[in-house]
Amino acid sequence: MKPTRQMRRVALLLACTWIVCAQIAQAASVVAWGSRGAQVTRVQQRLQQWGYYDGAVDGVFGEETYQAVVRFQQRNGLTADGVVGGATAEAMGISLSSGGAQSVTAVSGYSESEIYLLARIIHGEARGEPYVGKVAVGAVVLNRVRHPSFPNTISGVIYQTGAFDAVTDGQINLEPDSESLRAARDAMNGWDPTGGCIYYYNPATSTSSWIWTREVRLSIGRHNFAV
Numbered sequence: 001m002k003p004t005r006q007m008r009r010v011a012l013l014l015a016c017t018w019i020v021c022a023q024i025a026q027a028a029s030v031v032a033w034g035s036r037g038a039q040v041t042r043v044q045q046r047l048q049q050w051g052y053y054d055g056a057v058d059g060v061f062g063e064e065t066y067q068a069v070v071r072f073q074q075r076n077g078l079t080a081d082g083v084v085g086g087a088t089a090e091a092m093g094i095s096l097s098s099g100g101a102q103s104v105t106a107v108s109g110y111s112e113s114e115i116y117l118l119a120r121i122i123h124g125e126a127r128g129e130p131y132v133g134k135v136a137v138g139a140v141v142l143n144r145v146r147h148p149s150f151p152n153t154i155s156g157v158i159y160q161t162g163a164f165d166a167v168t169d170g171q172i173n174l175e176p177d178s179e180s181l182r183a184a185r186d187a188m189n190g191w192d193p194t195g196g197c198i199y200y201y202n203p204a205t206s207t208s209s210w211i212w213t214r215e216v217r218l219s220i221g222r223h224n225f226a227v
Helices: 005-028 038-049 063-075 086-092 112-126 131-146 154-158 178-188
Strands: 199-201 216-220 223-226
Touching: 038 063, 038 086, 063 086, 112 131, 112 154, 112 178, 131 154, 131 178, 131 199, 131 216, 131 223
Parallel strands: none
Antiparallel strands: 199 223, 216 223
């Protein structure tokens, strides 16, 4: 049977839809601090092969892998954010289309106003920090939302009395930059570089004796992250 014009249009539409979906899926696949799985292993193997990484090839994306990715990106003229997205993966000669690592780009279940508010606190608290440190600050806010000892909304956590210096000194009112907005989206998608921490502080400036009693799980940039 000879295809009709309508059938050809439907076939063309389906083909275009498939192409767009494939591009979206590829764009949404990234490997970053906190990811685990075969994709991370491939990244570590490639970085080790080229002399950027001398840690364990264990499929766990932590600080050593992050620093190795940053070095690779700096050496190859890429955005040095420590995130293996499409451009970095292409430079490494690997594919991120499969392998089970965690995706950190999509956002669901949050309003634009919540994204913007989280970006404002990230910008106010973590300007000048490495990108993963910005995501970590956002993750702490979201971990508090889920914790029974804190308010159960983003705005409630952020505006809880005395919780954040950026609220006290007004820096939360600064316009967040694109990196802070991206960090807010990554945190909201579930990327938590802290592994569930609910506190952070700068040990060089903190005057609270109580915060020093908390168990520090890791340090990113100038911040200690604790539970």
